[in-house]
Amino acid sequence: MYDLLKGLTVVEAAAFIAGPTxxxxxxxxxxxxxxxxxxxxxxxxRRWPLAPNGESLYWEGLNKAKKxxxxxxxxxxxxELAQRLATAPGEDRGLFVTNxxxxxxxxxxxxKALRDDVICVRVMGWADGRPALDYTINASxxxxxxxxxxxxxxxxxxxxxxxxxxxxxxxxxxxVSAERARRAGRGxxxxxxxxxxxxxxxxxxxxxxxxxxxxxxxxxxxxxxxFAAFGRDFVIKGGRRIMVVAITPRQWRAIVGVLGLADAxxxxxxxxxxxxxxxxxxxxxxxxxxxxLFEAAFATxxxxxxxxxFETEGVCWSGYRTLAEAxxxxxxxxxxxxxxGRAAQPSGLDYPVPGPAATLVGPPRxxxxxxxxxxxxxxxxxxxxxxxxxxxxxxxxDAGLVAGPK
Amino acid sequence: MYDLLKGLTVVEAAAFIAGPTxxxxxxxxxxxxxxxxxxxxxxxxRRWPLAPNGESLYWEGLNKAKKxxxxxxxxxxxxELAQRLATAPGEDRGLFVTNxxxxxxxxxxxxKALRDDVICVRVMGWADGRPALDYTINASxxxxxxxxxxxxxxxxxxxxxxxxxxxxxxxxxxxVSAERARRAGRGxxxxxxxxxxxxxxxxxxxxxxxxxxxxxxxxxxxxxxxFAAFGRDFVIKGGRRIMVVAITPRQWRAIVGVLGLADAxxxxxxxxxxxxxxxxxxxxxxxxxxxxLFEAAFATxxxxxxxxxFETEGVCWSGYRTLAEAxxxxxxxxxxxxxxGRAAQPSGLDYPVPGPAATLVGPPRxxxxxxxxxxxxxxxxxxxxxxxxxxxxxxxxDAGLVAGPK
Numbered sequence: 156m157y158d159l160l161k162g163l164t165v166v167e168a169a170a171f172i173a174g175p176t177x178x179x180x181x182x183x184x185x186x187x188x189x190x191x192x193x194x195x196x197x198x199x200x201r202r203w204p205l206a207p208n209g210e211s212l213y214w215e216g217l218n219k220a221k222k223x224x225x226x227x228x229x230x231x232x233x234x235e236l237a238q239r240l241a242t243a244p245g246e247d248r249g250l251f252v253t254n255x256x257x258x259x260x261x262x263x264x265x266x267k268a269l270r271d272d273v274i275c276v277r278v279m280g281w282a283d284g285r286p287a288l289d290y291t292i293n294a295s296x297x298x299x300x301x302x303x304x305x306x307x308x309x310x311x312x313x314x315x316x317x318x319x320x321x322x323x324x325x326x327x328x329x330x331v332s333a334e335r336a337r338r339a340g341r342g343x344x345x346x347x348x349x350x351x352x353x354x355x356x357x358x359x360x361x362x363x364x365x366x367x368x369x370x371x372x373x374x375x376x377x378x379x380x381x382f383a384a385f386g387r388d389f390v391i392k393g394g395r396r397i398m399v400v401a402i403t404p405r406q407w408r409a410i411v412g413v414l415g416l417a418d419a420x421x422x423x424x425x426x427x428x429x430x431x432x433x434x435x436x437x438x439x440x441x442x443x444x445x446x447x448l449f450e451a452a453f454a455t456x457x458x459x460x461x462x463x464x465f466e467t468e469g470v471c472w473s474g475y476r477t478l479a480e481a482x483x484x485x486x487x488x489x490x491x492x493x494x495x496g497r498a499a500q501p502s503g504l505d506y507p508v509p510g511p512a513a514t515l516v517g518p519p520r521x522x523x524x525x526x527x528x529x530x531x532x533x534x535x536x537x538x539x540x541x542x543x544x545x546x547x548x549x550x551x552x553d554a555g556l557v558a559g560p561k
Numbered sequence: 562m563y564d565l566l567k568g569l570t571v572v573e574a575a576a577f578i579a580g581p582t583x584x585x586x587x588x589x590x591x592x593x594x595x596x597x598x599x600x601x602x603x604x605x606x607r608r609w610p611l612a613p614n615g616e617s618l619y620w621e622g623l624n625k626a627k628k629x630x631x632x633x634x635x636x637x638x639x640x641e642l643a644q645r646l647a648t649a650p651g652e653d654r655g656l657f658v659t660n661x662x663x664x665x666x667x668x669x670x671x672x673k674a675l676r677d678d679v680i681c682v683r684v685m686g687w688a689d690g691r692p693a694l695d696y697t698i699n700a701s702x703x704x705x706x707x708x709x710x711x712x713x714x715x716x717x718x719x720x721x722x723x724x725x726x727x728x729x730x731x732x733x734x735x736x737v738s739a740e741r742a743r744r745a746g747r748g749x750x751x752x753x754x755x756x757x758x759x760x761x762x763x764x765x766x767x768x769x770x771x772x773x774x775x776x777x778x779x780x781x782x783x784x785x786x787x788f789a790a791f792g793r794d795f796v797i798k799g800g801r802r803i804m805v806v807a808i809t810p811r812q813w814r815a816i817v818g819v820l821g822l823a824d825a826x827x828x829x830x831x832x833x834x835x836x837x838x839x840x841x842x843x844x845x846x847x848x849x850x851x852x853x854l855f856e857a858a859f860a861t862x863x864x865x866x867x868x869x870x871f872e873t874e875g876v877c878w879s880g881y882r883t884l885a886e887a888x889x890x891x892x893x894x895x896x897x898x899x900x901x902g903r904a905a906q907p908s909g910l911d912y913p914v915p916g917p918a919a920t921l922v923g924p925p926r927x928x929x930x931x932x933x934x935x936x937x938x939x940x941x942x943x944x945x946x947x948x949x950x951x952x953x954x955x956x957x958x959d960a961g962l963v964a965g966p967k
Contacts, residue, residue: 159738162745171808172767179766180731184738198809203789203842204772212768212775219766263922282898282920286812286877290787294794294804296893297884299785301720303709310794310802310881312785314707317723320763324730325586329919331737332565332590339568345922352900355893356915357726359901360585360625361578362618363884364894366610368912369618373885379705379718381696383609388700388716396716398700402577403604406692436609471692475716478703478769478779487702487761488770492688494758495765506774509762513735514688516669516751 156220156524157515160186164540165250165330166241167191167221168228168261170199172289172316173350174254174278175217176323181252181330182220182524183511189536190221191237193228194558196529206502215500215526219508222532225558233556234260236537242270243540249343250330254278263345272343274333276326282349289316292350296358297373304378322353385410385431385438385445388475389453391461397453399472404432409468413461414452423448498525530560562626562930563921564591570946571656571736572597572647573627574634574667576605578695578722579756580660580684581623582729587658587736588626588930589917595942596627597643599634600964602935612908621906621932625914628938631964639962640666642943648676649946655749656736660684669751678749680739682732685755695722698756702764703779710784728759791816791837791844791851794881795859797867803859805878810838815874819867820858829854904931936966 163186167178175190182188192200202213224240227233238260241251249270255261257277266273280287290312293299299310329346337343358364367373379388379398385407386400401407411420423444424430429437431445438445453461458474465472476484485491488507494514495507510523537543537557551557569592573584581596588594598606608619630646633639647657647667655676661667663683672679686693696718699705705716735752743749764770773779785794785804791813792806807813817826829850830836835843837851844851859867864880871878882890891897894913900920901913916929943949943963957963 158747159735159742161742176766180734184734201840203845204768204775206771206775212771214768216766216768216771280877282900283892285872286875287879288792288806288808288877290792290806291804291877291879294881295879295887297882297887298721299881300883303717304713304715307710307713309710310785311709311717312794312804313719313721313723314783315704315719315723315764316767317719317721317726320723320727321730324727324734325918328586328590328730328734328737329565331734331741335737335741336565336567341564344924347920347922348918349920351893352898352915352918352920355898356900356918358721358884359894359913359915360582360622361722362610362620362622364888365612365618365622365908365910365912367884367888369610369612369910371885373883377720379716386694386696388718398697398718400694400696402694434607436607439609466691469692471686471694471697473693473697473701475700475705476703477706478764478773479777481701481703482770482773486689487757488765492758492761494688494762502771504771504775506771507765509758509765512731512754512758512762514753514755514758516753518750 156183156185156510156521157518158185160184160331162247163187163250163334164189164243164245164248165252167252168237168241169252169254169278170197171254172217172319173322173326174252176320177252177276177278177326177330178221179217179219180324180327188221189224189240189532190218191224191226191240192529194225200529206504208503210502212502215502218526219498220524221527222536223527223529224533224536225530227556230556236556237261238265238269240536240540242266242273244270248540249273250334252276252278252326252330257284267343272337274330274337274343275345276330276333277345277347278322278326279347279349281351282347287350289319289350292318292354296354301374301376303376305376318350318354321357322348322350325353380442383439384435385442387446389449391453392455392457395458396475397472398475399470401438401471402435405469406471407432407435407438409470413464413468413470414449414456416448416452419448493520496522498523500525501528528560530558533557533559562589562591562916562927563924566590566592566737568653569593569656569740570595570649570651570654571658573658574643574647575658575660575684576603577660578623578725579728579732580658582726583658583682583684583732583736584627585623585625586730586733594627595630595646595938596624597630597632597646598935600631606935612910614909616908618908621908624932625904626930627933628942629933629935630939630942631936633962636962642962643667644671644675646942646946648672648679650676654946655679656740658682658684658732658736663690673749678743680736680743680749681751682736682739683751683753684728684732685753687757688753688755693756695725695756698724698760702760707780707782709782711782724756724760727763728754728756731759786848789845790841791848793852795855797859798861798863801864802881803878804881805876807844807877808841811875812877813838813841813844815876819870819874819876820855820862822854822858825854899926902928904929906931907934934966936964939963939965
């Protein structure tokens with residue numbers, strides 16, 4: 156955890172991936188992030204995968220570095236309490252992230268009535284408020300028809316919910332940016348971030364939408380080929396599959412050199428009247444001519460031969476691994492990567508837990524902060540943010556409006 | 562464009578997707594983002610897809626809302642100029658994003674020597690400095706072996722470079738967070754963001770790493786099934802394929818109701834001794850029993866019947882579309898979505914161009930800001946950031962160290 160955002164207090168009422176990722180990223184950068192959950196936990200509290208003790212590995216992964224407050228959000232008094240936390244007074248408070256509905260009890264209008272300069276970052280499905288999840292948005296924008304091989308007629312969903320994670324990071328950026336504007340005297344605001352617009356803008360931002368409009372048709376399914384460069388999976392001697400990409404001229408020359416293909420490639424260039432080094436797209440256009448050369452060369456080289464030469468020459472490549480294989484790589488997912496550490500998670504399991512993905516050069520990152528046990532900070536937060544006395548807090552418990560840890 | 566970050570000046574020296582996305586997101590939130598390019602353009606300047614006039618739709622998509630400065634980065638004097646721009650004086654300057662090597666002429670040490678409190682956000686491949694691209698990282702963390710169908714032995718690369726986009730958004734968050742810390746008196750810093758750590762932390766953050774470690778094996782390939790909930794693609798009457806997901810009890814009851822499956826589902830629950838409404842994972846465990854019921858029901862319903870009922874009941878679904886089909890949906894990619902507008906892009910093409918994915922409620926978003934013509938702002942930036950006279954700037958041009966637009 157780093158202290159870049161030390162001093163900020165962010166209240167989160169959100170479930171599943173995108174909203175909680177926003178709070179996670181802010182908390183790991185030093186903000187105090189207070190997650191509000193329904194009595195007994197929200198709809199994501201028992202989401203799989205589960206630990207042997209029944210705790211959700213999903214929930215504890217997404218809610219690290221947060222405090223937990225439990226409130227009866229079904230009752231008017233509990234809802235009012237949530238509104239008051241989201242709009243608590245103080246220069247560095249009144250920062251709220253949610254995926255609750257636009258027009259519900261956590262609407263911007265209701266919050267603004269309690270604190271005029273509140274900042275509300277709202278993660279949504281469709282921009283008009285209709286429900287959507289990462290996987291329905293993905294189907295809707297056309298990615299599954301571009302994923303996988305042309306010889307298979309089925310669309311292929313992504314296995315990793317990319318839109319959720321981009322939305323979470325973008326929501327965190329939005330909150331910190333809006334807070335900067337507020338401190339500059341420009342007031343609060345509601346920032347709405349629909350998954351649909353995250354997906355639509357991303358596909359437009361790297362030219363894919365414009366390409367489609369110009370061509371009048373979608374980019375075809377390319378299997379594992381990288382568009383407009385030299386890049387594909389190849390099987391090397393011994394049977395392992397590796398991914399190799401050459402976008403820059405340097406990467407191209409490196410791989411041609413290591414494989415001893417300089418003469419064969421030069422002959423092909425002469426035949427076709429092209430330069431593969433000059434522009435990566437030519438390698439893509441002529442890939443059906445290039446692939447046989449590379450397939451044959453890779454089939455004669457073992458990983459033990461290739462890996463050191465690739466490293467020396469700066470070839471951009473990786474072996475394909477399963478996640479189980481990758482999980483044993485301590486330099487990536489384990490104790491040899493300072494990004495990972497150990498933390499006392501609610502599951503009681505001892506496994507590598509990540510802190511922030513970023514590394515600050517210099518400041519110690521410390522151990523990752525675990526997720527809270529549900530309700531751990533209910534009393535502390537009510538006292539600190541709302542100035543409640545222990546008597547008042549006790550009465551809320553007696554009325555069943557709030558709960559502590561079990 | 563919004564003015565949340567108005568006043569900040571960020572210098573970007575980066576190519577391809579992740580670094581430029583960082584600058585794009587900051588620029589669309591109102592920061593002045595100055596992109597430095599090599600004479601003639603960097604390695605991404607002609608990257609496909611291209612417009613008919615030869616301009617890169619990729620480059621102009623990723624470099625909207627920026628200014629362009631062109632410098633001979635191969636020469637010592639040009640490199641010094643880039644260093645000075647990255648470390649220009651002023652409270653809201655000295656903010657730099659790059660994917661240049663850790664130890665090169667744009668190293669943190671060199672920049673810090675020029676401005677002690679410089680903030681440098683560095684996008685990397687592997688954390689140790691080895692080269693990597695989105696597609697090699699993806700192979701390395703195991704996602705292609707989890708993507709696609711179990712009946713196909715091939716790994717499936719993703720078609721959308723998710724790690725690049727998450728890295729870009731996270732880099733922008735890092736820069737704004739670091740700037741907040743600097744203003745709070747905690748100095749500058751270098752923030753390193755390797756694609757490898759973005760991927761490793763993301764897979765850990767939603768429990769997938771822990772699941773793998775507990776199980777001792779990777780999650781199997783699920784085809785288009787959503788893990789631990791009810792969700793899959795189905796073919797409806799007329800042949801169209803739709804994606805349907807039910808995670809919450811409400812979503813589950815909605816879809817069962819619309820399809821008229823309440824009795825059949827109740828009979829299955831009685832037979833199995835389970836409640837599908839109570840926990841979404843039970844629907845996943847028993848999916849092979851549930852799917853035939855849903856396949857049969859979907860096959861009897863047309864989209865004209867389903868769509869209104871789905872909307873009324875709040876079913877979470879979308880039809881599968883190609884991107885070309887989606888591109889014709891003006892509410893998503895076109896003029897009926899306020900996120901998109903028209904802009905005079907270098908390609909000269911008139912097509913829907915996105916502004917920020919976020920929507921602020923209230924403030925007008927205005928038209929999207931286009932990408933610059935390469936070198937347009939060279940003179941302006943040298944004058945404003947470095948206080949150079951027109952004579953000094955002229956001498957730089959004469960020496961071939963900088964260039965304006967062609």
